[in-house]
Amino acid sequence: MSREIHSASRIIIATPRAIFRAHIDPEVLVKWRPPHGMEARLHEFSARPGGGYRMELTCADGGGKGKSTANSDIVRVRFAELIPDDRIVEEAAFESDDPANAGTMTLTTILAPVTGGTKVTVTAENVPASISEEDHRSGMESSLRNLALLLE
Known part of the structure; x- marks a missing residue:
C-alpha cells in the first residue's frame, strides 16, 4: 500500500482569523x-x-464511488492541533471495509498572512492508497476554492 503526501495551496482574500473560524464552525x-x-x-x-x-x-x-457506501464517504476527524489563526492539524480516518482506505491521514493546514490576504496550504500525509494524487489534489483545490468563494 502506498502512503503518499499530497498538498494544495491558495491565497484567499481573508484574514487568518476568518479562515481559522471557518474550520471550527x-x-x-x-x-x-x-x-x-x-x-x-x-x-x-x-x-x-x-x-x-x-x-x-x-x-x-447520487452517483459516484464512495469509500463508505455506494455514493458516500464517511470520515471521522480528530483535531490533533488547533492553533488559532496559524495551524490546524486533523487526523482523518474513513469508515470503510476496504483495506485500500485504511489508516489515518493527517491533514495540516497552515495559515500564512500575505499582502492582501492569507496563503492557505493543506498537506495530507499518509494518504490511503485508494486516493490518487490527481484526484486528491483536485478535491483539496476544490475545497479551497469553495472556502475562498465563501469568505471573499
Missing part, C-alpha cells in the same frame, strides 16, 4: 469542505484539541 465547515459535486452533513462536532467531527460526504447527483 460546523455550519460554515459543511458549506466549503465538500469538493465539487459533493454535499456534507455533520453527525457530531467538537471544536477543541482532541475533539473533532464525523462528516458524511455524499455525491450530490
Whole structure:
C-alpha cells in the first residue's frame, strides 16, 4: 500500500482569523469542505484539541464511488492541533471495509498572512492508497476554492 503526501495551496482574500473560524464552525465547515459535486452533513462536532467531527460526504447527483457506501464517504476527524489563526492539524480516518482506505491521514493546514490576504496550504500525509494524487489534489483545490468563494 502506498502512503503518499499530497498538498494544495491558495491565497484567499481573508484574514487568518476568518479562515481559522471557518474550520471550527460546523455550519460554515459543511458549506466549503465538500469538493465539487459533493454535499456534507455533520453527525457530531467538537471544536477543541482532541475533539473533532464525523462528516458524511455524499455525491450530490447520487452517483459516484464512495469509500463508505455506494455514493458516500464517511470520515471521522480528530483535531490533533488547533492553533488559532496559524495551524490546524486533523487526523482523518474513513469508515470503510476496504483495506485500500485504511489508516489515518493527517491533514495540516497552515495559515500564512500575505499582502492582501492569507496563503492557505493543506498537506495530507499518509494518504490511503485508494486516493490518487490527481484526484486528491483536485478535491483539496476544490475545497479551497469553495472556502475562498465563501469568505471573499
